[in-house]
Every structure is written in structure tokens, then in C-alpha cells.
Amino acid sequence: MKYYFYPIYIFHSKESLELYKNIIVAYAMIEEPFHTTFVHILLFLDKNDDSIKSNRTQEFKLKIRNSGEKGSAYLVYSIKELIFKTLLRVFNEFNGSYGKYFLQALLLATAFVHLQKMRQWQYLSSEDEDEVEQCILIAKSFMKNESRQRTHVFEMIKKIKEYDEEFSSINFYFESAKRFAQEYPYVEHHYHEQKLLPSFSTITPSRKSLYALKDFGV
Secondary structure, X not given: OEEXXXXXXXXXXXXHHHHHHHHHHOOOOOOOOHHHHHHHHHHHHHHOXXXXXXXXXXXXXXXXXXXXXXXXXXXXXXXXXXXXXXXHHHHHHHEOXXXXXXXXXXXXXXXXXXXXXXXXHHHHOOOOOOHHHHHHHHHHHHOOOOOHHHHHHHHHHHHHHOOOHHHHHHHHHHHHHHHXXXXXXXXXXXXXXXXXXXXXXXXXXXXXXXXXXXXXXX
């Protein structure tokens, strides 16, 4: 049987390609809008990253030579890597226990909740908006068209952020991913260069190609 998948070359990291193969290809999760939205998330993560301070790090105060500027140094986790690990954990834990459409909405909601931790999204919201509203704004930037799945994703975001019992494990999976995550040295200056968001118009459903599962090694 043949399916329409996105070509391998659009993915720029081993992690995003593995997620695509292990979730989309292996289980033929090609329903829209989930399929294209999930690919947009993977491509965004391929091009953007931010950091979270390590739970185990010590902070060192620095004075930058020849500039008089002060800063601090500590270890951080890559948010991108934590999201990749969390999405795979969510899929493995919930797959088989819930239907396909529930699982698809949960994967998208999980991604949007944790994308909110990246500073690249700060321009979307004002200080008056709470974290649930910020996550929904991020979701809307990926899922521009009204759909039943989009509404379902919004509802799940609210439940995850409010630590609803049904979804209490989602936040736990993100935190537990830190236990085995790589730590990176980070120097913080007073000036932080903000990354620009990539254009989402570069990938459209028409870019998909007809592939057999064996083309992905499945």
C-alpha cells in the first residue's frame, strides 16, 4: 500500500526524522490537519532552539574581558531535545490506550504547551495573558484553519496546563526527560539576540510525495 508522506530531505536533524518515522510513517498517521501540523512543528524545532537552566547546575558570575559587561555562566538543557523526548514518550505511553484522533490531538497539545517555554514566542502575547492563552496563540499560529481537531487541541492544552488528572503525566514526562538529557554550557549576557520565526508557507500539503512504507525502512 502507498501513502503520501513528506520527503526525508526536508528534515534537518536525526531526532525530527526519527519522530516522523516512528509516529507518522510507522502508524500511517497521515490524517489532516494533524499530519502537516506535526511536520511544521518538527521543522520549527529543526531551525529553532532555546534553553532551560539545568536542575543540577551551579551559577557563576562573570565579568566580560575588555567590555566591563557582566554576565553569568551555568549549564542548560536544550528545550528542543526535551520536546523531542517528551513527544516520543507521550506517544509510546498513550498509543494503544486511546484512539488515533485523541492521540493526535494530545501530541499537538503537548508540543504547543512546551513550545511556550521558548523565548521565540514572547512577541505573540502580552503580559496580561496567562500561560494557557499563550499556548493557544502558539497553536493558532500552526493551526490557522478552524477544525474539530483544533478545538480538541485547545481543550487539551487547558487541561495540561491546569494539571488535570487525566493529563497529569504530560508535565511529568517533560520533567523526567531532563534526567538523561545532555547539559550544555551557557553564558548569559544582558543582551539577548531574539531569533526570528521561520515562515510556515514553505511546506504545504502539495509538497508531499507518494511513498511506500519500505521507502522509510518500515
